Amino acid sequence: MAVMAESAVAQVKRSSLWTRAFESRHFLGAMFMVPAIAILILFLAYPLALGFWLGMTDTKIGGAGRFIGFQNFVSLSKDSVFWLSVFNTIFYTVAASAVKFAIGLYLALLLNERLPFKSMVRAIVLLPFVVPTVLSAIAFWWIYDSQFSIISWVLIKAGLITRYIDFLGDPWNARWSVVAANIWRGVPFVAITLLAGLQTISPSLYEAANLDGATNLQRFRHITLPMLSPIIAVVMTFSVLMTFTDFQLIYTITRGGPINSTHLMATLSFQRAITGGNLGEGAAISNAMIPFLVAAILLSFFGLQRSRWQQGGRD
Amino acid sequence: MSSVQIRDVRKSFGNFEVLHGVSIPIEDGQFVVLVGPSGCGKSTLLRMLAGLENITSGTISIGDRVVNNVQPKERDIAMVFQNYALYPHMTVGENMGFSMKLRGESTEEINKRVKRAAEILALSPLLERYPRQLSGGQRQRVAMGRAIVRDPQVFLFDEPLSNLDAKLRVAMRTEIKELHQRLKTTTVYVTHDQIEAMTMADKIVVMHDGIVEQMGTPLELYDKPENQFVAGFIGSPSMNFLKGHVRVNGVATFEGPNGVKLPLRNAPAASDGRPVVYGVRPEHFTIADDGADAEIVVVEPTGSETQVFAKLGGEQVVAVFRERHQFNPGDKIKLKPDPSVVHLFDEATGKRV
Numbered sequence: 142m143a144v145m146a147e148s149a150v151a152q153v154k155r156s157s158l159w160t161r162a163f164e165s166r167h168f169l170g171a172m173f174m175v176p177a178i179a180i181l182i183l184f185l186a187y188p189l190a191l192g193f194w195l196g197m198t199d200t201k202i203g204g205a206g207r208f209i210g211f212q213n214f215v216s217l218s219k220d221s222v223f224w225l226s227v228f229n230t231i232f233y234t235v236a237a238s239a240v241k242f243a244i245g246l247y248l249a250l251l252l253n254e255r256l257p258f259k260s261m262v263r264a265i266v267l268l269p270f271v272v273p274t275v276l277s278a279i280a281f282w283w284i285y286d287s288q289f290s291i292i293s294w295v296l297i298k299a300g301l302i303t304r305y306i307d308f309l310g311d312p313w314n315a316r317w318s319v320v321a322a323n324i325w326r327g328v329p330f331v332a333i334t335l336l337a338g339l340q341t342i343s344p345s346l347y348e349a350a351n352l353d354g355a356t357n358l359q360r361f362r363h364i365t366l367p368m369l370s371p372i373i374a375v376v377m378t379f380s381v382l383m384t385f386t387d388f389q390l391i392y393t394i395t396r397g398g399p400i401n402s403t404h405l406m407a408t409l410s411f412q413r414a415i416t417g418g419n420l421g422e423g424a425a426i427s428n429a430m431i432p433f434l435v436a437a438i439l440l441s442f443f444g445l446q447r448s449r450w451q452q453g454g455r456d
Numbered sequence: 457m458s459s460v461q462i463r464d465v466r467k468s469f470g471n472f473e474v475l476h477g478v479s480i481p482i483e484d485g486q487f488v489v490l491v492g493p494s495g496c497g498k499s500t501l502l503r504m505l506a507g508l509e510n511i512t513s514g515t516i517s518i519g520d521r522v523v524n525n526v527q528p529k530e531r532d533i534a535m536v537f538q539n540y541a542l543y544p545h546m547t548v549g550e551n552m553g554f555s556m557k558l559r560g561e562s563t564e565e566i567n568k569r570v571k572r573a574a575e576i577l578a579l580s581p582l583l584e585r586y587p588r589q590l591s592g593g594q595r596q597r598v599a600m601g602r603a604i605v606r607d608p609q610v611f612l613f614d615e616p617l618s619n620l621d622a623k624l625r626v627a628m629r630t631e632i633k634e635l636h637q638r639l640k641t642t643t644v645y646v647t648h649d650q651i652e653a654m655t656m657a658d659k660i661v662v663m664h665d666g667i668v669e670q671m672g673t674p675l676e677l678y679d680k681p682e683n684q685f686v687a688g689f690i691g692s693p694s695m696n697f698l699k700g701h702v703r704v705n706g707v708a709t710f711e712g713p714n715g716v717k718l719p720l721r722n723a724p725a726a727s728d729g730r731p732v733v734y735g736v737r738p739e740h741f742t743i744a745d746d747g748a749d750a751e752i753v754v755v756e757p758t759g760s761e762t763q764v765f766a767k768l769g770g771e772q773v774v775a776v777f778r779e780r781h782q783f784n785p786g787d788k789i790k791l792k793p794d795p796s797v798v799h800l801f802d803e804a805t806g807k808r809v
Contacts, residue, residue, distance in 0.1 A: 345541035348508050353555035353602075354529035363554070367545040 195424035202418040213425035222401050223426065226409040230433075232316065233405060234384045237323040241380055242373075244324065245331025250365075252332070253339045263333075270329035278393035281322040285309050285394065309395055312402030319403050322390050327383070331376055338372030339365070378441035382434060406430050458519035458532075458609040458642055459484045460505070465514035467500055474500055476666045477514065482644065482659075487636050489645045491653040492663035492689075499614055501663075502646045506535050506612055518609055534603035535612040538619065540595045542587040542602075549574075549583035552601045573604040576635070593624045600635065611636075613645040617652065629655055650690050654678070662686050679797075684806035687735050687799055693763060696773040698734045699803060702727040710734045710800075716748050716769030719795040724809045732809060735799035738763065741775035747792030755783045766791065 162168045196213055200206030217223045252263055269277065284291055285308035293305040308318045342365065350360050388407040391397065397404035397412060404412075406426055414423020460482040467475040475497045482488050490498040503509040505516055507528030515522050523531050542551050550557075552573055553566040574580045577597045587595055596616060603611055613632070617625045633656050636643055647653055653660045654674045662669045662677065662685070670677060670686045681687035687695045700712035708723030710732070718734060750766040750773070757763075764775045764783055768791060775791060783789070800809040 343539065343541065345537045345539055346543060348506075348528075349535070349537060349541040349543075349602075350554075351508070351528050352506060352533065352535050353606075354558045359558055363558075364543065 192424050192427055195420055196428040197425075198421045200420040200424075202415075202420060206421050209421075213422050214429070217422070217425060217429065222404070223409065223429075225401055226397075226404040226406050226426075227429075229316065229403060230385060230405045230407075230430075233320055233323065233387070233403075234381055236317075236320045237327065237384050238377065238381050240320075240324050241327045241331050241384075242377060244328050245376075246335055246373075248328065248332035249335035249339055250361075252336050263336075266332055267329050269326050270333075274326065274389040275393050277326060278322065278390050281318075281325075281390075282394050285318050310399055312399060315395055315399055315403050319391055319394055322394060323384060323387060326390065327380060331380055334376045335369065335372060338369050338376075342368045374441055374444045378437065378444075381437050385433060385437065386430065460610060460642060460644065461515070461517045462501070462505070463515045463517075465501070465504065465516060466512045467497070467504060467509065468512045473512075474666050475512075478663075478666070478668055479514075480661055480668065480671065482642060485640045485642055487633070487643045487645065487656060487658045488661060489647060489653040489657035489659070490661050490663055491647055491650055492669075494648055495665075496663040497666045498646045498648075498663050502535075502612055502614055502644060505610075505644060506533060507531050532609045533612055534606045534608040534610075535614065536596075536599045536603055536616045538615040540587075540599040540616075540619075542595060542598055544587050546586075547583065548579060548585050548587070548590070548598050548601075551587070551598055552605045554602070555606050569605050569607075570601075573601045576604060576638070577601050592620050593628060596620065596628055597631075600632070604635075604639070609642065611641050611643040613643065615647055616645075617647070618649075625652075632656065651692060654690065660690075662689060664689075680808070681735075681799065682808050684733060684735065684801040687801070687808075691737055693738050693774050693776065695735045695737050695799070697801075698736075698769070698771055698773070700732065700734060702730045702732055702800075704728045713769040713771050718748060718793055718798075720798065720800070721795040724800060730809075731803040733801040733803055733806070735801060736773075736793040737797070738774045738776040740794045740797045741773075741777075741791045742794065743777075743781065743789055744792035745790060747790035750789050750791045752783055752785050752787045752789060754785060764789075 163172075195206075197208055197210060198206035199209050199212075248266060252259065252266065256262060283289060287305060287307055287310060290305060290308060292308075293302070296302045297305070307314060309315045346364055346368070347360055350364050355363065386407055387405060388411065391403055391405055391408045392411070395403045397408045401409075406429065410423045410426035410430075412423075413426060414420050417423070460480075462478060462480040462482070464477045464479050465475060466473060466477055478497075478501060480488070490501060492498050500509060504511050507523065507526065511524050515524055517523060518531060518533070543554065546554065549567075549570050552570045556566045556569065570583070571580070574583055577600060579594070579597055579601055582590065582594060582598075587598065590598065596619075599616070616632070617628055620628060629652060632645075636656075645652075645656065654677075657674055659671060660674055660677055661671045664685050669689075670682045672680075674690075677686060677690045681690060684697065688697065698710075698712040698716070698718070700710055700716075702720070702723055703709050703711050704723045704727060708720040708727070710718045710720050712718055712734060718736075724730065724732075748768060750768040752764055752766045753772065754765040755762060756765070761776050761778050762780065762783070764777065764781075766773055766775065766789065773791070801807060802809055
């Protein structure tokens with residue numbers, strides 16, 4: 142009897158502890174965060190850590206590697222192909238992002254006006270974003286083909302050139318070609334996001350500026366641009382990050398050729414790690430991208446810091 | 457400063473006409489209030505005056521110049537928007553000086569004018585703040601400051617007080633009126649609040665469904681409403697209306713619903729049996745032994761006066777008394793309208809008889 146009573150008391154105690162735990166804000170809060178943390182660890186932290194570790198080893202496919210410190214990075218620093226890929230990546234990112242921003246902003250401003258068939262035009266603008274990347278890359282591959290290129294064909298028929306353009310055979314032609322493909326693919330994202338930003342600007346601000354005597358250009362300079370700047374910062378950060386880490390377009394169109402002149406760090410990393418089997422070296426190349434990405438994020442972080450006019454409340 | 461002439465102005469959106477030929481003369485220095493229920497076209501008319509909407513037909517002139525095809529910025533007008541439309545990324549000072557900056561005036565001149573306007577509106581300590589750091593009333597004043605700095609021919613106000621709380625609204629009302637008395641700039645002010653219209657205007661224009669119902673001074677509209685709409689719109693609580701007939705048996709009386717008899721000062725011509733609407737303002741009821749029987753439904757004391765809702769001939773009416781009667785719901789009272797201020801309207805057309 143006594144034993145049974147004791148165990149019953151213990152049960153009451155245990156259940157009350159359990160109940161109390163769930164009544165505690167901190168415990169309950171932690172429980173709610175568990176799924177999110179699990180996902181972050183499994184899909185973000187673990188691969189990143191593994192990448193770091195692999196970059197410090199000489200792992201090859203099929204064999205466990207050993208820790209070799211920074212030797213991968215030392216050998217990469219003497220590797221001219223690696224440095225070429227760094228140059229290519231920066232060129233690709235800067236050129237494509239600048240043009241994407243210009244065209245995107247132009248399209249957004251255009252779509253913000255009253256246009257005939259506005260919703261249809263908007264849908265068309267989104268099209269490049271909807272098509273799977275590899276599919277559009279294959280299309281570009283054909284457009285740039287040395288024998289079947291439609292661009293060359295049209296230009297020859299128009300009598301503007303006499304020989305087919307070697308889009309992907311010449312290093313600089315190839316670089317500009319893949320930049321153009323990336324721009325085509327990236328413009329919708331910039332345009333639609335900036336359009337969303339434009340639509341948050343109250344029309345009465347333009348009316349007020351109109352009455353204040355602003356010309357179209359002055360309205361753009363003094364109202365649109367400052368009001369849009371926070372969104373521009375976000376969009377361009379995303380755009381730069383996505384362009385810098387681009388892989389699919391390059392790999393499908395040129396595979397890094399000719400003579401590595403379009404190899405980006407991402408494609409070089411894949412080639413060395415998977416195709417070449419040197420997982421350690423490939424990981425090291427990937428890791429070398431991190432400083433650039435962190436720099437871009439920091440830049441946007443400070444750029445994104447809300448300016449004084451956006452902060453609420455009193456001083 | 458300038459006069460403004462609105463002549464037979466119409467506005468259509470597609471096939472839908474919202475203004476059906478509106479003519480309003482506005483004298484130099486006048487404070488004109490356009491008032492009406494929402495959807496009556498008053499804001500559209502103001503925006504046409506500002507140049508933000510096209511004029512379908514008719515003319516609008518500012519001073520001697522027809523401005524139908526003149527760009528907003530060349531009309532020399534300043535507008536205060538309902539949501540103030542302050543530039544959020546500019547300080548109060550920059551907001552106020554923006555129009556001058558666009559015109560390429562010297563920084564010195566801009567600062568001088570901004571400083572003067574800020575002094576008028578007591579904004580001097582706030583010039584470095586951003587709009588987000590201001591209260592509603594302060595933003596409202598900045599919007600007015602932006603208008604003052606320009607020293608325009610005409611001020612336009614588009615429901616400027618509707619975003620403020622009740623107390624602030626009363627204060628700003630006085631402030632705007634005071635400002636007008638000081639600057640004497642021609643002002644066109646749009647509101648749906650008849651109290652704002654009554655308290656501020658030199659001239660009220662009552663609009664309804666795209667036409668002007670009546671124009672006049674506030675007291676003209678209150679004393680002699682030309683039709684039932686204006687009678688019901690001006691005054692608070694609004695006028696009571698009772699449907700019935702005129703009876704002439706030696707003295708003219710009004711026979712209302714369920715045989716209620718109410719006094720008339722004199723009978724309109726050819727009137728025995730004429731169907732009319734009898735209008736009496738709540739403040740024109742008195743308690744008198746020869747009044748009509750009524751039963752109290754609700755009593756609402758406000759301190760300075762008491763509003764009494766009562767059934768008169770089966771219809772609910774409201775009466776306002778400044779004396780403190782001891783009323784309770786269910787009490788029988790005798791209500792008598794003052795026949796000298798009773799209004800009669802034609803039942804079919806709503807026009808004043």
